[in-house]
Amino acid sequence: MADDQGPLKRKPGFATLSIHAGLNPDQWNGAIVPPIVLTAMYKQPSNGNLGYTYSRTANPMRDTLEQCLAALEGGKHAFTFASGHGVIMSVLALLSKGDHIVSMDNVYGGTGQVMRENLPRLGIDLTFTDVRNVRNLENAIQDNTKIVWLETPTNPNCRVIDIAATVQVVKKRNDNIIVVVDNTFLTCYLQRPLDFGADIVVYSLTKYVNGHSDVVMGAAVVNKQEIADNLRYVQESHGSVPSPFDCYLVNRSLKTLSLRMERHKATALVIAEWLEKHPNVIEVNHPGLKSHKGHEIFKRQTSGHSGIFSFKHSGGLEESRKLLMCFKVFLVAESLGGYESLVEIPAVMTHKTVPQLQKTKLGITDSMIRISIGLEDAEDLIADLENAFKKTFINK
Numbered sequence: 001m002a003d004d005q006g007p008l009k010r011k012p013g014f015a016t017l018s019i020h021a022g023l024n025p026d027q028w029n030g031a032i033v034p035p036i037v038l039t040a041m042y043k044q045p046s047n048g049n050l051g052y053t054y055s056r057t058a059n060p061m062r063d064t065l066e067q068c069l070a071a072l073e074g075g076k077h078a079f080t081f082a083s084g085h086g087v088i089m090s091v092l093a094l095l096s097k098g099d100h101i102v103s104m105d106n107v108y109g110g111t112g113q114v115m116r117e118n119l120p121r122l123g124i125d126l127t128f129t130d131v132r133n134v135r136n137l138e139n140a141i142q143d144n145t146k147i148v149w150l151e152t153p154t155n156p157n158c159r160v161i162d163i164a165a166t167v168q169v170v171k172k173r174n175d176n177i178i179v180v181v182d183n184t185f186l187t188c189y190l191q192r193p194l195d196f197g198a199d200i201v202v203y204s205l206t207k208y209v210n211g212h213s214d215v216v217m218g219a220a221v222v223n224k225q226e227i228a229d230n231l232r233y234v235q236e237s238h239g240s241v242p243s244p245f246d247c248y249l250v251n252r253s254l255k256t257l258s259l260r261m262e263r264h265k266a267t268a269l270v271i272a273e274w275l276e277k278h279p280n281v282i283e284v285n286h287p288g289l290k291s292h293k294g295h296e297i298f299k300r301q302t303s304g305h306s307g308i309f310s311f312k313h314s315g316g317l318e319e320s321r322k323l324l325m326c327f328k329v330f331l332v333a334e335s336l337g338g339y340e341s342l343v344e345i346p347a348v349m350t351h352k353t354v355p356q357l358q359k360t361k362l363g364i365t366d367s368m369i370r371i372s373i374g375l376e377d378a379e380d381l382i383a384d385l386e387n388a389f390k391k392t393f394i395n396k
Contacts, residue, residue, distance in 0.1 A: 010303045014072065014189060015258040022067030022251075034064045036248045057236045061247040066219075068254055069209075073188045073201055075221040077228035079235050080247065084184070084204025086240035087218030088114055091147070091180060091200060093234045094227075097123035099146040104131050104161065106154040106362050109351035111182070115149075128358075131161060132294075134169055141173050150198075151182040153294075156310045156346040156370040157363060158185075158285040160294025163301055167197035178227065184208070184337075189261045191302045194223055200231075207337030208306060210253045211260050217242045217250055260339070260375065264307030267381070268373040274382055275311050280393050282367075283312040307373035308336045310346070317366035319392050320345045324369075326388035329380055336372035341381055343371045 028035055037060045042052040052058055062080060070078035081087040088111055095101065103115060105128040112128070119126045129136045131150065141148070148170050152161035163181060170177050180200045181193035187208045193201045203209060205217040222228050235241060242250075265288075272286035284291070286309040287298040298305070313319060324332050330343040334350050344350060347359060347366050354364065373381065 007299050008301060008303050010189070011074075017071050018068065018254045018257055021071035022064040034061060034248070034251065036061055036244050038244055055244070056239050056241055059241075059244050059247070061244040061251070062242065065247045065251045065254075068251060069188075069219055070221055072254070072257075073194060073221040074192050075194050075201070076223050076225075077231075078219060078221045079228075079231050080205070080242050080250075081218040081220070081235065082240045082242050083216045084202075084206055084218040085110060085114065087202050087204075087220050089118075090231065090234045090238060090240060091202060091220060092119065092124075093238065094178070094230055095119075095122075095124050095146055098144060100125040100127070100142045100144045101147040101149060102127050102129065102131070102137070102140045102145055103149040104151050104154065105129055105358070106157050106159055107149070107151045107182070108155040108184075109346070109354050111149075111151070113353040131166055132159065134165070137166065137169050138173070141170065141177070145174065145177055147178045147180060149180045149182075152191075153185050153287055153298075153305070155185065155308075156285075156351065156368065158287055158292070158294075158305075158309050160287050160292075160298045162297045163193050163196035163198060171197070185308050186302060186306055187257065187261060188221075189258055190265070190304050190306060194221065196301060199224060199227060205250050207335065208261065208264070209257065209337075210250045211257070211337055211339060212249070212253055213335065213338035213340065215246045215249045215253075217246055261306060263375050264337075264373055265304045267375075267378045268305065268307040268309060270378045271371075271373055271381055271385070272309055272311075275385070278389065280314050280389055281311050282314055285310045306337070307341075308370070310368055310370040312365065312367045313369065313389075313393075315367055315393065317345075317348070320366055320369060323388050323392045326391045327384055328387070329376060329384040330371065330388075336370075338372070339375045341372060341374035341376055343369060346370050 040055050066078040127140045129140045131137045150161050167179050170179055178199045181198040183201050184204045184207050201221045203219045205219050269288050272284050275281050276284045288305040330341045333342045347364050351364050
């Protein structure tokens with residue numbers, strides 16, 4: 001294993017908490033693994049104490065998962081949704097006509113698309129800006145700003161946002177503004193935004209938290225009661241809830257999250273360092289590298305980076321497509337965080353809906369490749385990369 005990339009030490013007990021939080025065998029007749037309760041409704045007692053009523057509003061397996069997620073995040077409340085987009089739309093549902101949201105400009109393509117295509121028609125104002133510059137953030141916040149949306153590290157450039165500094169600027173302007181941090185890339189194992197003052201942490205649980213590429217789900221974790229009450233209402237009324245079986249799968253995956261993240265983290269750094277020395281690579285966007293512009297901030301608020309990062313090669317779109325065709329171990333797919341290593345071209349895949357001028361401004365070029373390092377042996381992944389590069393740039 002490579003040395004820890006960041007000096008921020010994790011609070012002890014993460015693995016133990018991931019195994020035991022939300023688990024009380026006594027409530028399931030001693031079952032160590034919580035049962036999957038598939039019923040849609042529950043028989044109501046005659047004494048008026050309703051308890052569980054309908055699985056859209058609550059389900060034992062969903063409760064177990066949410067309790068564990070909240071504990072690992074250091075939060076008081078967790079809410080799961082049917083997908084990552086489901087949690088995005090549910091948080092945005094906290095806004096009303098006439099409100100305003102400020103979003104980091106370099107966000108996942110699907111997040112930006114949801115905001116651009118849905119908020120204006122609902123009468124909600126939207127501003128994208130590079131919040132790494134405090135002046136940009138200060139200028140973007142308006143009297144009607146209700147949410148500031150962050151993503152760190154960003155997708156796909158892996159830019160790093162100083163969460164604590166950003167929260168300080170926002171709260172100085174208006175303490176009621178909700179700061180949201182998408183923590184999908186790192187999970188609560190490597191970064192806990194609530195510890196730095198964020199109000200809501202959101203996830204696509206589909207990625208690292210589940211880690212087995214067999215579930216689509218999202219989550220939000222909060223501390224403040226008022227926000228929790230509002231999110232609970234949205235969860236119940238909008239109905240974007242995950243199935244009991246999917247909740248069982250993600251709860252299962254949490255038990256090995258610490259082990260998996262250590263492997264992703266170590267292997268990705270080895271490969272990032274290898275790519276940085278490659279003659280056909282002109283840039284590697286991995287926050288664990290000292291060459292990364294956000295490295296110092298990254299060290300202050302994380303315990304290392306995961307398996308997702310990007311790089312740019314010396315060719316163009318033709319070379320990018322050829323490179324992807326030459327891989328034998330890496331799979332071409334628009335996801336990340338699973339046990340298998342994936343590769344994609346953000347400009348024409350995950351971020352194809354981003355306006356071209358915006359892509360150019362953000363540096364999302366045709367030569368950018370985003371890779372998600374899985375749990376394979378580092379030697380095999382490097383050999384696959386080396387072979388693909390040789391075949392792609394054979395005459396160059």
